Amino acid sequence: MGEAPALCVEDLKERFSNGFGLGSKGFETSTDVGDKTFVIGCNNNGSTSSLEVHIYDKSTGKWVIPTVLGTKPKPYEGHSAVLLNEDRILIITRGSTPDDCIWFLEVDTEYVKQQKEGLETEVVAWSKCVRGDAEKPVVISGPSGVGKGTLINMLMKEFPSMFGFSVSHTTRAPRGTEKNGVHYHFTERSVMEKDIKDGKFLEFASVHGNLYGTSIEAVEAVADSGKRCILDIDVQGAKSVRASSLDAVFIFISPPSMSELEERLRLRGTETEEQIQKRLRNAKAEIEQGKSSGIFDHILCNDNLEKCYENLKKLLGLDGSAPINPKPSPNGIDLPPNHSVSKIDDNKIIIQHETPEPGNASKNSIVLDVSLLKGGAPGRTRGLDVYDVDPISNCLNGIHKLS
Ligand SMILES: Nc1ncnc2c1ncn2[C@@H]1O[C@H](COP(=O)(O)OP(=O)(O)OP(=O)(O)O)[C@@H](O)[C@H]1O
Numbered sequence: 001m002g003e004a005p006a007l008c009v010e011d012l013k014e015r016f017s018n019g020f021g022l023g024s025k026g027f028e029t030s031t032d033v034g035d036k037t038f039v040i041g042c043n044n045n046g047s048t049s050s051l052e053v054h055i056y057d058k059s060t061g062k063w064v065i066p067t068v069l070g071t072k073p074k075p076y077e078g079h080s081a082v083l084l085n086e087d088r089i090l091i092i093t094r095g096s097t098p099d100d101c102i103w104f105l106e107v108d109t110e111y112v113k114q115q116k117e118g119l120e121t122e123v124v125a126w127s128k129c130v131r132g133d134a135e136k137p138v139v140i141s142g143p144s145g146v147g148k149g150t151l152i153n154m155l156m157k158e159f160p161s162m163f164g165f166s167v168s169h170t171t172r173a174p175r176g177t178e179k180n181g182v183h184y185h186f187t188e189r190s191v192m193e194k195d196i197k198d199g200k201f202l203e204f205a206s207v208h209g210n211l212y213g214t215s216i217e218a219v220e221a222v223a224d225s226g227k228r229c230i231l232d233i234d235v236q237g238a239k240s241v242r243a244s245s246l247d248a249v250f251i252f253i254s255p256p257s258m259s260e261l262e263e264r265l266r267l268r269g270t271e272t273e274e275q276i277q278k279r280l281r282n283a284k285a286e287i288e289q290g291k292s293s294g295i296f297d298h299i300l301c302n303d304n305l306e307k308c309y310e311n312l313k314k315l316l317g318l319d320g321s322a323p324i325n326p327k328p329s330p331n332g333i334d335l336p337p338n339h340s341v342s343k344i345d346d347n348k349i350i351i352q353h354e355t356p357e358p359g360n361a362s363k364n365s366i367v368l369d370v371s372l373l374k375g376g377a378p379g380r381t382r383g384l385d386v387y388d389v390d391p392i393s394n395c396l397n398g399i400h401k402l403s
Pocket residue numbers: 142143144145146147148149150151264265267268302303304305306
């Protein structure tokens with residue numbers, strides 16, 4: 001992997017007359033973090049709009065174009081940028097829909113630091129803010145044929161509004177009834193390898209001779225639907241996710257015996273004899289790792305399917321012993337249309353209507369509280385509290401949480 005392209009200030013001036021070469025409808029903000037200035041700009045040229053990030057490194061006097069990870073915001077009309085905790089920039093957009101108006105550009109979080117090491121370039125990562133408090137993703141792993149898919153299907157069938165499946169990419173050929181985009185994204189190896197190189201995958205592994213991987217987009221799509229994400233991945237993948245910043249519950253499903261595993265694979269009838277032998281050879285190492293590596297929070301033996309399913313539900317708090325959270329509402333945030341943004345303290349940001357409407361306090365000013373943020377890239381950021389300003393006192397003592 002090569003270095004991020006470094007541009008001299010003079011080069012940049014030559015290439016762009018105005019930072020990003022902004023037309024009349026362009027906009028940009030610059031935010032200082034230590035020795036670096038992060039310039040976030042958008043060039044709106046008629047029907048096209050490109051949001052870009054450039055970094056000016058004050059210590060070297062050079063401009064760098066970073067690798068940008070995560071899905072970036074949809075086109076919008078302008079933004080305000082507020083630095084939080086010296087590691088992420090809160091982006092409040094204008095002209096976006098309520099579910100797409102608050103974003104974070106991570107510039108020095110743990111995830112970004114890890115990616116910088118791996119990619120050997122400057123890295124920034126987008127993470128959208130979503131309301132609601134979906135629970136941690138669930139990683140389900142175990143040898144081929146143990147019954148992971150069967151158990152996941154049972155969960156999705158019983159709790160369709162609660163769980164969403166992370167659709168992996170694979171280079172293996174589809175089986176008879178498998179649909180592209182539903183069971184897997186079936187992909188060419190060269191395409192998948194390029195996407196891995198470009199940092200689009202949360203994890204990937206070579207499994208039984210094919211490439212499998214979880215794209216960041218797959219996990220984000222489930223988060224956006226307000227559901228709890230389920231990943232069905234092998235042990236190597238689980239290890240990578242464990243080492244990433246995705247905070248998940250890790251469950252290993254083990255077979256009652258190797259002979260039972262072999263029988264299940266044969267009865268399923270989806271693999272050739274050679275492939276079955278390969279999967280069984282790999283299963284031995286996976287079972288050993290699954291039971292001893294410390295990757296997994298829970299190990300469930302899938303002997304009797306119904307019993308194993310009940311135990312899985314118990315682990316996930318779905319057996320009636322704890323109240324089941326209703327589907328979290330992925331509500332957006334109604335920002336005052338023309339607004340100014342200012343920081344009240346390290347945790348609170350006030351967004352005020354530039355021409356306030358009398359008697360409509362909650363439309364005039366809202367306060368974002370970022371003290372309890374959770375998650376982040378790769379994936380979505382949760383835990384933002386949004387308050388309106390008390391219409392009587394019009395002061396911050398009177399703030400109350402929006403439902
Ligand atoms: N407890 C069980 N007892 C008997 N058969 C089972 C049990 N659980 C699952 N099976 C059967 O075993 C076969 C393999 O199950 P499944 O396809 O869910 O495995 P998997 O772990 O998802 O495999 P892979 O990793 O290859 O996708 C299926 O035919 C399924 O019906």
